[in-house]
Amino acid sequence: MKIACIKEKKEYENRVAITPSGAEKLIQMGFDVEIEKGAGESASFPDALYVDKGVKVAQTAKAALDGANLVLTVASPEKEELKNFPKDAVFIGVLSPYTQKDLLEEYANLGLSAFSLELLPRITRAQSMDVLSSQSNLAGYRAVLETAFEFSRGFPMMMTAAGTIPPAKVLILGAGVAGLQAIATAKRLGAVVSAFDVRVAAKEQVESLGATFIAVPLEEAGDSSSGYAKEMSEDYKRKQSELIAETIKKMDIVITTALIPGKQAPILITKEMAAFMKPGSIILDLAVEMGGNVQGSEIGKTVNINGVKIIGKPNLPSSIAQDASTLYGKNLITFLASIYDKEAQKFKIDLQDEIIKATLLTHEGKIIHPNFTGEKA
DSSP: EEEEOOOOTTOOOOOSOHHHHHHHHHHHOOEEEETTTTTGGGTOHHHHHHHHHTTTEEESSSHTTTTTTTTEEEEOOOOOGGGGGOOOOEEEEEETTTTOHHHHHHHHHTEEEEEEEGGOSSSOOOGGHHHHHHHHHHHHHHHHHHHHHHOOOOSSOOEEEEEEEEOEEEEEEOOHHHHHHHHHHHHHTOOEEEOOOSOOOOOHHHTTTTOOEOOSSSSOOOTTTSSSSSOOHHHHHHHHHHHHHHHHTOSEEEOOOOOOOOOOOOBBBHHHHHHHHHOEEEETTTTTTTTBTTTTOTTTTTTEEEEEEOOOOGGGGEEEEEEHHHHHHHHHHHHHHHEEETTTTEEOTTTTSSSHHHEEEEEEEOOOOHHSSSSOO
């Protein structure tokens, strides 16, 4: 059984699906591992580290993919790259099917059993495979560091002979995995932190980290059976907008993290709201790649509105590529172990398994995931 890992080609992507330590585990599972030359360099894993673990390094992506039974990637490939993909192989990655629907037919035509791991269900058995959690955790941490770098003041309160410097006031919009890590990081840096989330269940988590929970005074809650936030009513959205507009006037830094699976990110901060913040304030839009929570944020740019900086840096986990790759690789290996029979050295894809049903996009030449076939889930 051959596993192929190629160099990620998307802009802002520095991660790699297989790390040297991950390759060692895969070889112990009975796989032959082959990577494209330089696949891990952006994550500080030179080819020599792979060779030391018994990995074969191919000069091109085409050579690495030739004859592979399994292909592992971080992001979905470009359409042009699929010309080199092996037929009838298993393919695992974060394939962004909601925004890359055009590639599903390509996967099916190649006979790929394509798994998209961001679709994993929020169940106990899937926790160790949860790529969204592992990567969002790092994104939340990095988001605070990015704002600290851009902020023209310090985070903690400092008492000096020349006077007292007040602590930075930080607001986190969205208390999921990224938001909670952002709260923890900002608190460690000495900021006064507040957080908002539509989910009632987030209140206890936010307060346990020492932050103040801000809530819309309505009975409606944003908790859903999936564990993600659901879309709220128009009345709630209006009240939410009023609350956020009033709150951010007092803040120095705002980090937005709100996402709705399969949909464009909700706008939480308008340009008019941002303009009322103090000059020198910072807003970081973690959802910029999905349309953004902040009106006017741009991918890869820092926009200035009346002295307020709006940071639209995408793919923050990739800014910590070595750790992000290590965690992602462990998620992949755990998932792979659930569909691979080491003794028989073959894949066992049980279409009735809850995790398989949630993540398998294409199989045996067809698009089979109900979210993309038009069938009811």
